[in-house]
Amino acid sequence: MTQGTGETLQQLIDRTPDLVDYFYNDAVAPHFSRAAVAKTAPHIPPAYTNWRDEQRAWYETAALLHQSHHMPELFVEGPDALRLMERLGINSVKNWTVDRAKQFVACSPSGHIIGDCVAHRLGEQKFELISGMPVIDWVHYNAETGGYDVKVIKDEPTNINTTGKRINFRFQLEGPNARKIFDKVVEGDAPEIKFFHTARVKISGVDVLVLRHGMAGHTGVELSGPYEHLDKVRNAILETGKDFGIVPVGTMAYFSTQFSDAWMPYPVAGIFTGEEMRGFREWLSATGWEANTEIGGSFRSPNIEDYYVTPYDLGYGSIMKFDHDFIGRETLENLPVEKRRTKRALVWNREDVARIFASQFGSGPRYKSIEMPITNYSWNQFDEVRNSAGDLIGLSCHAGYLNPEGELISHATMNHGHDEIGQEVVLTWGEPDGGSRKPHVERHEQTQIRATIAAAPFSAEVQKLMRSSTSAN
Numbered sequence: 154m155t156q157g158t159g160e161t162l163q164q165l166i167d168r169t170p171d172l173v174d175y176f177y178n179d180a181v182a183p184h185f186s187r188a189a190v191a192k193t194a195p196h197i198p199p200a201y202t203n204w205r206d207e208q209r210a211w212y213e214t215a216a217l218l219h220q221s222h223h224m225p226e227l228f229v230e231g232p233d234a235l236r237l238m239e240r241l242g243i244n245s246v247k248n249w250t251v252d253r254a255k256q257f258v259a260c261s262p263s264g265h266i267i268g269d270c271v272a273h274r275l276g277e278q279k280f281e282l283i284s285g286m287p288v289i290d291w292v293h294y295n296a297e298t299g300g301y302d303v304k305v306i307k308d309e310p311t312n313i314n315t316t317g318k319r320i321n322f323r324f325q326l327e328g329p330n331a332r333k334i335f336d337k338v339v340e341g342d343a344p345e346i347k348f349f350h351t352a353r354v355k356i357s358g359v360d361v362l363v364l365r366h367g368m369a370g371h372t373g374v375e376l377s378g379p380y381e382h383l384d385k386v387r388n389a390i391l392e393t394g395k396d397f398g399i400v401p402v403g404t405m406a407y408f409s410t411q412f413s414d415a416w417m418p419y420p421v422a423g424i425f426t427g428e429e430m431r432g433f434r435e436w437l438s439a440t441g442w443e444a445n446t447e448i449g450g451s452f453r454s455p456n457i458e459d460y461y462v463t464p465y466d467l468g469y470g471s472i473m474k475f476d477h478d479f480i481g482r483e484t485l486e487n488l489p490v491e492k493r494r495t496k497r498a499l500v501w502n503r504e505d506v507a508r509i510f511a512s513q514f515g516s517g518p519r520y521k522s523i524e525m526p527i528t529n530y531s532w533n534q535f536d537e538v539r540n541s542a543g544d545l546i547g548l549s550c551h552a553g554y555l556n557p558e559g560e561l562i563s564h565a566t567m568n569h570g571h572d573e574i575g576q577e578v579v580l581t582w583g584e585p586d587g588g589s590r591k592p593h594v595e596r597h598e599q600t601q602i603r604a605t606i607a608a609a610p611f612s613a614e615v616q617k618l619m620r621s622s623t624s625a626n
Contacts, residue, residue, distance in 0.1 A: 162439055173454065199405045219387075260479075335374055462494075521594075521598075
């Protein structure tokens with residue numbers, strides 16, 4: 154059976170002579186479509202105040218981020234639920250107790266990432282997968298077709314949800330004062346929760362699941378519970394947080410959080426090639442998330458596989474455990490070191506950035522504009538990164554501005570042997586031939602931006618937090 158009715162993703166691929174060209178010029182990323190924005194905007198504004206101060210809040214006081222509308226969820230339950238998760242995920246399940254969450258990562262047989270998400274173990278044979286549409290679809294597909302004794306419930310994002318509501322609300326409370334607010338808003342004594350562990354609490358009489366989480370080096374928590382109690386819990390947190398400088402965060406600042414924790418969201422799913430993945434492509438719709446993969450930037454290749462990544466490339470090597478038989482294990486276990494890339498931050502040269510801003514005035518040449526706080530203009534962006542000799546040594550992907558640091562940075566996958574921190578590189582900014590046909594990309598000329606390789610995450614405090622997270626996966 155297919156995910157929906159009508160044309161399948163495989164049929165779309167079969168009738169598309171150049172898939173990369175289609176994704177580069179004609180596909181519209183799901184989060185960026187006008188319809189998606191229109192249906193989400195009534196719930197969460199672009200900013201409650203302004204995105205710069207909202208960014209500062211999770212560094213200086215406390216921020217409340219609203220995650221209730223844009224992330225899909227999948228609930229998996231049944232006698233074979235753990236076996237299904239073990240087969241699909243690169244993560245070990247040996248330490249996956251019911252009070253732990255995982256950064257769940259799934260790969261194709263070729264070892265390329267299909268997607269990642271946060272996964273809660275709600276019971277011995279019950280799991281909740283949050284965000285990451287391709288990996289959620291992959292688990293859903295295998296649950297239906299793989300002979301597993303499980304049942305699934307998929308909860309779509311608000312912009313495509315036909316029920317008019319979600320199953321759960323979800324908030325992220327983040328910042329140096331987050332713990333103080335959490336301790337005060339929870340009824341009774343607030344529990345001590347290890348990083349990426351979970352606990353149950355009550356807030357205003359509502360049962361709330363707490364995930365000890367963080368993105369800016371602080372004791373942050375993710376809070377979820379029944380959707381009908383969204384306003385009650387949110388209002389309680391905001392009221393309690395008044396004395397601690399809490400700031401509600403809109404969508405502009407929210408989607409820039411990745412530049413604090415170096416998470417690289419929604420890589421191009423490694424599903425568009427390979428006979429082993431044909432069944433999945435025939436199950437997926439030609440109008441679904443995967444079919445609307447968007448590619449942009451200065452790097453162009455006719456081969457869609459050049460846009461794929463492995464767990465090593467995104468920094469997931471530390472959570473990949475070869476203690477179980479998962480899809481893609483053989484390939485990844487035997488992947489030569491020289492073919493493994495490293496995730497790094499690139500700190501953009503301020504003079505070159507100022508030159509691009511200056512090009513927007515006068516008669517030209519006009520370089521690709523730099524929007525803020527999210528600088529990348531394609532949902533999957535790939536900009537060439539070269540060394541002083543002109544060799545292509547990496548790809549710059551998600552880019553953005555962090556007001557507290559006062560820097561424009563991007564996250565890049567650097568080739569083996571070309572990832573030395575402190576090395577100066579050159580990034581090609583803008584698309585060739587005046588730009589693609591994407592309607593939000595204006596006519597422009599390419600230019601170069603100098604950048605310096607730095608650790609990812611960029612913040613030393615977040616690096617410390619990330620190191621402590623590896624034991625949870």
